[in-house]
Amino acid sequence: MLYQAYQLQSDFTSPWRLMAQHLSSALWLQDTERSVLRKMSAACDVLSRMRLTHTRPAYGIARVQSAGQSWGIQEETVLSLPFGSLLHFKKVGEANAPEQPPVLLAAPLSGHFATLLRETVRTLLQDHDVYITDWHNARDVGLWHGGFGLDDYISYLMQFLQTIGPGVHMVAVCQPCVAALAATALLAEDKDPAQPRSLTLMAGPVDCRVNPTGVNELAVSQPIEWFEKNLISHVPLPHPGFMRRVYPGFVQLSAFMSMNLERHKDAFKNMYRHLDEGRVDEAQAIQKFYDEYLAVNDLPAEFYLETVRKVFQTYDLALGQLTWKGRTVNPAAIRRTALITVEGERDDICSVGQTVAAQDLCTGIKPYLKTHHIQTGVGHYGVFSGRKWNEQIYPRVRDAIHVSLV
Incomplete structure (x- = not known):
């Protein structure tokens, strides 16, 4: 049920994040000075990026x-x-x-x-x-x-x-x-x-x-049966691997992020602050990292x-x-x-x-x-x-x- 619950949550929030992404771009184009619109644009951008993706990013080595x-x-x-x-x-x-x-x-x-x-x-x-x-x-x-x-x-x-x-x-x-x-x-x-x-x-x-x-x-805190019972899920529809047993990438990512939760929270705060202050290059460096880090592989x-x-x-x-x-x-x-x-x-x-x-x-x-x-x-x-x-x-x-x- 873990994967099914995640899929439902992802399907429900996806339209809202897509809306935030478009709103961020629209507000940014209308505002050239630091103002309420700039703050709203930055907040929408951060919100739209707080999501997981499941497709391999490009290597981008030209x-x-x-x-x-x-x-x-x-x-x-x-x-x-x-x-x-x-x-x-x-x-x-x-x-x-x-x-x-x-x-x-x-x-x-x-x-x-x-x-x-x-x-x-x-x-x-x-x-x-x-x-x-x-x-x-x-x-x-x-x-x-x-x-x-x-x-x-x-x-x-x-x-x-x-x-x-x-x-x-x-x-x-x-x-x-x-x-x-x-x-x-x-x-x-x-x-x-x-x-x-x-x-x-x-x-x-x-x-x-x-x-x-x-x-x-x-890894040694529990028997292997515990890991199988609590961390393994079946792939839900509509994915090609429907019913395949997997260790979901979002579970692995959650474990990694929990080890340094404060650092990740600070990174998103810095992303917002850089966008609000017009320091686009610094914001893009953080965005680039999380575009990769939040792309998960089952x-x-x-x-x-x-x-x-x-x-x-x-x-x-x-x-x-x-x-x-x-x-x-x-x-x-x-x-x-x-x-x-x-x-x-x-x-x-x-x-x-x-x-x-x-x-x-x-x-x-x-x-x-x-x-x-x-x-x-x-x-x-x-x-x-x-x-x-x-x-x-x-x-x-x-x-x-x-x-x-x-």
Whole structure:
């Protein structure tokens, strides 16, 4: 009933928010000075943006600087599967695009769309040929496509790597670090030529027993049956995935926002104040963030429950008990892949120590192929976006990837 109640509320309030959006534009056009009309316009704008959307925003990466030239970026879907696509950011221009190492960016499937990594993509494009796992909204996937669990996520990663081909590198951000390490281990054990040349794990829950955060404590506070009973819903009409069991993105977003509720309230207050004072650029920066942050992506129930149980409750990978389709995942089988782990000093979602644990699991990798970096002064999102990502973290990741080419 949870999803049905949300759908009814969304359907009821949608006309009012649409009206507020049009009223905001009309009032703004009529008023050039700070006045009552300006205040009303600002209030209507804020009201119209306090809503969730369920469609992937555009990546919006039109051009990048690479190899001393400006290149146009053309998005092309290389492989489309029911629950996700392999999306390629192809460089186009008058000259032939430079030959750069291909990188698969493994995006989280955790309530937001892969566009949350837009800045990560843009930065990687400076020196790499970039692909991304573009996950679909589970509420738009018909029941006839079957379920999608952690095994399927790992399978998708392996299929995407094989599609890109030999010489590929993989960068995993947050949640998919476990699946990325598993996929690499399985390909290595099979001596598959598509096993990645390097694997970068950024702020991921490889071993949640280390320095547990509030997220980790919540995951073990209840048995998995509680999560299934209280957080899983059926997709209502009129969506294509009608009756599919999902962990709704709006539930995940509510949990995240409750962790920093005052900060989000202050952000909307600042948005109103900036609009009222005519500081449009500052208001637009906040608007842009929340247009992305409030775009939610439903997770298949199987994937969510298996991730909670195997990653956050029973620590299967860390304990050597993770399996894929009945086959034990053996990180020690990885020998030819360079391993880079990155953590944020102030990360309150995936704390220091949880990602670097991968280094101890991968006993087959020579020490000179292992790199670890702790970035001071950043939280979770600062590991893969923002100034310190661009200026301090990315150069280390880039250099480790390019060194592995030698």
